[in-house]
Amino acid sequence: MGFKSSLAITAGKTTQWFLRTFSKGSGASMPGRMATKFDPAILATLSEGYDVILVTGTNxxxxxxxxxYKVLKQKYDHVITNPTGANMVQGVTATFLEHYKRSKKQVKKLAVIEVDEASMVHVTKQLHPKAIVFTNVFRDQMDRYGEIYTTYRKMLDGAKQSPNATLVVNGDAPIFNSVKVANPVTYxxxxxxxxxEMLAHHNTDGILCPHCQHILHYKFITYTNLGKYYCPHCDFKRxxxxxxxxxxxxxxxxxxxxxxxGHPFHMGIGGLYNIYNALAAYSVGRMFDVSPEQIAKGLQLDGQVFGRQEVIQIGDKKVTIVLVKNPVGLNQVIDMIALDPEPFSLSTILNAQYADGIDVSWIWDAQFETLPTLNIAQYTVSGERYQDLKLxxxxxxIxxxxxxxxxDLEALVASFKDAPTKNIYVLATYTAVINLRKVLTEQGFLKGGQAE
Known part of the structure; x- marks a missing residue:
């Protein structure tokens, strides 16, 4: 290891220690940002000896x-991940910094790393993953990503730099079968x-055949443009x-x-969309020789995941926080809460920071018209753009x-105690979830990033 790399690691580690000691947190991306100032290619050094699995996609x-991560932990002892959602180069670097130790001992080490779609090309310049998971591509943050084919191109550009990596992709998504790739592919x-015999809803992206531009037909649809698709005018099909x-x-x-x-599984989280996430984890597990029985244990999450049906107890109220950021995701969350057999209250929080997407016009493509048909006892709106949400x-x-x-979020949290139902769903954009969790932590409902 050269002097520049040693200096970068020292700077990053010192930053992590300082932030953990004086701000009671890991500092997310800051240590990685500091390390890359000294050595822009430090990620390549930090990731040596790891079999890396990258996970990217819109939702x-x-x-x-x-x-x-949980599935692979059932078989392997040394598995790391980036649980904070810091998924750009600096955040990924910080994750490897956190676990970096000089050791001559040869052990099987795995890293399961979430990567922002637009950051794929930068991450794979330094990492050489064994597998890359593509979850889906939906219209999201138009001001940053553009249309779905622009987003997919960013993902492919990243995969192209690692042609030996196996792409583990959602076979129900037509876009992932639209162009030939050099990588081996598992669906x-x-x-x-x-x-x-059916067609997707007319207001759906990605339903034109990439070969002949006719509208795709489906043998069945799971949701939006996902399902068993085929083109009646050419040979394009799932x-x-x-x-x-x-x-x-x-x-x-x-x-x-x-x-x-043929193997049964149970997962303590609702929503049809989350089954695809389980399918992806199962696929990677089998690729790394994890048995179905071990995978079943891994899918039984024993901890909550940031903003993914995260349950916070506030007095006698059960507050479920769900991250929403685009029409497809929001529609699936509405379908999920519609399954609740009991009356519930609904709070929605809309921010428009860079991480949320500055353009909030996407809310007009979501199926809010479904809400009046549900058993919702109370509606509350909050966030920087609450007026847009109210309209x-x-x-x-409504x-x-x-x-x-x-x-403000302090007033929102205070109102939870007076809600007319025991169950409260909070649908919030990314920075809104972060800010809400900060308020909940300050008020003692969250501790160490986990629900009390």
């Missing part, structure tokens, strides 16, 4: 990463419904799946039971006099 990166998807979900036994707002390749809900059919406005 599901964080939970897929967490599930894959996962749903195969639990009889063949029929590829053969390597790993298949063959049965959906039960699906509630809090859990799911399903079968993959959107009014247009969706009377103005039924909308409670809480401009």
């Amino acid at each position: 599901g990166k964080t939970l897929t990463t967490a599930l894959t 996962f998807g749903f195969d639990n419904q009889p063949d029929g 590829p053969e799946l390597t790993y298949r979900l063959t049965e959906m036994t039960s699906l509630t707002n809090q859990s799911s039971d399903f079968t993959i390749d 959107r809900l009014e247009v969706a059919g 009377p103005e006099d039924e909308l409670i406005i809480k401009e």
